[in-house]
Amino acid sequence: xxxxxxxxxxxxxxxxxxxxxxxxxxxxxxxxxxxxxxxxxxxxxxxxxxxxxxxxxxxxxxxxxxxxxxxxxxxxxxxxxxxxxxxxxxxxxxxxxxxxxxxxxxxxxxxxxx
Amino acid sequence: xxxxxxxxxxxxxxxxxxxxxxxxxxxxxxxxxxxxxxxxxxxxxxxxxxxxxxxxxxxxxxxxxxxxxxxxxxxxxxxxxxxxxxxxxxxxxxxxxxxxxxxxxxxxxxx
Numbered sequence: 495x496x497x498x499x500x501x502x503x504x505x506x507x508x509x510x511x512x513x514x515x516x517x518x519x520x521x522x523x524x525x526x527x528x529x530x531x532x533x534x535x536x537x538x539x540x541x542x543x544x545x546x547x548x549x550x551x552x553x554x555x556x557x558x559x560x561x562x563x564x565x566x567x568x569x570x571x572x573x574x575x576x577x578x579x580x581x582x583x584x585x586x587x588x589x590x591x592x593x594x595x596x597x598x599x600x601x602x603x604x605x606x607x608x
Numbered sequence: 609x610x611x612x613x614x615x616x617x618x619x620x621x622x623x624x625x626x627x628x629x630x631x632x633x634x635x636x637x638x639x640x641x642x643x644x645x646x647x648x649x650x651x652x653x654x655x656x657x658x659x660x661x662x663x664x665x666x667x668x669x670x671x672x673x674x675x676x677x678x679x680x681x682x683x684x685x686x687x688x689x690x691x692x693x694x695x696x697x698x699x700x701x702x703x704x705x706x707x708x709x710x711x712x713x714x715x716x717x718x719x
Contacts, residue, residue: 496651527706537652537697537709550706584651588705596642597707599651 497521498587498600506606512573515603519566519587525549526568527588527597528560532581543568544590575607611635614698614710622718627685629713631698634679638700642707643672643683646695655696656683688717 497520507513519526528540530553539552543562554560557575562568572579582602588595614631621627631641639660644652658665658672658681665672671684685692698710 496653498651525705529707536711537707539706539708542706552706586651586707595705596654596657597705598654599644601649601651 496598496600498585498598500583500585500600500603502603503601504604504606506608507575508608509575509577511575511607512571513575513605515570515572515583515585515605517568517570517585517587517600519568519585520598523587523589523598524566525588525590525595526562526566527586528554528568528570529584529586529599530581531584531602535581537584540570572605577607580605580607611638611708612698612700612710614713616713617711618714618716620716620718621688623688623690625688625717627688627692627715627717628682629696629698629715630680630682631710632678632680633700635700635702635708636679637702638708640701641672641674641681642699642701643670644697644699644709645692646697646712648694652697685715688715690717690719693717 499518524545527542531537540554542550560570584602586597586599588597642657643655645655646652669686674681699707
């Protein structure tokens, strides 16, 4: 158990809908990362927050947004969902935002868009 | 643009054998190279990591070999066990600390 929690574990929704994925980092970790894992794209970095502020952006669609709250939990919002958004979404956390800080991954949320 | 290439895509070894997974990177700014193991239905778990100022790092049965000039690194699993069967990912990061992952290797260790 990495200490990173994600809810919900599974999510099934229809095209055009909006969903929110939640992540609680390990105790003491200030940085949160979101990754998407799909069969065709592999594991892709989406976005990073550090102590409430956006630190880095990757291949995140404009339909997706995220935020980190004062208690350091984070939410990933996915809107106008398309079939291709079906994937595993992982949250990871680390103590800081630097190069050598290890990232610990949560169990993921499996999103299915029908 | 895929910046970390991983091979093989799948690997089958016998119990007690050596598993070798290779990765190559393009971006010379990368300066931290972790390996993750992922079991079905679970998130990636950090296995071992190396920085480019060393050529080898060993932790138990797992060894990373790093060749900075060739921009390649590899994971060796000694005495492979059926419980090692999982998908392994190499990764790299720099500066902004996002991880760039390889495509993954599905390892099967037969008893």
